[in-house]
Amino acid sequence: MTNTGRPTRARDLCLALDLPLARKNVENTRAKLKGLVSRGILAEGEPGSFAQPHP
Template sequence: MFATAEQRLRAKDICRALGIGTTANDTESLRAKLKRLVARGVLTENQPALVALAPTPAGPADATVA
């Protein structure tokens, strides 16, 4: 989902895309999981509540290797 997203995503948008509930309990639970992924360096959060896939040290996944 993050690989195809062109912009940063909110927890509620991710809940909708995954087909899970969008109640406050659902979004807060997902938000906590997203925060853990940010802490581990998998995701980035430059603005509050907006997450995106963190760049890999090797570069984008679709880059060609010469």
């Protein structure tokens, strides 16, 4: 998700987007990321760790 090539957590994505680290922001971001996983756009290797799927 980020240019580091490593999986990203919802909290780290909130920091990157300059969102306040309020619980609701992190949980909403996590829910959106899980939705992208269900559509096959992202992959979730470990629980809560999101990355682009490998071809």
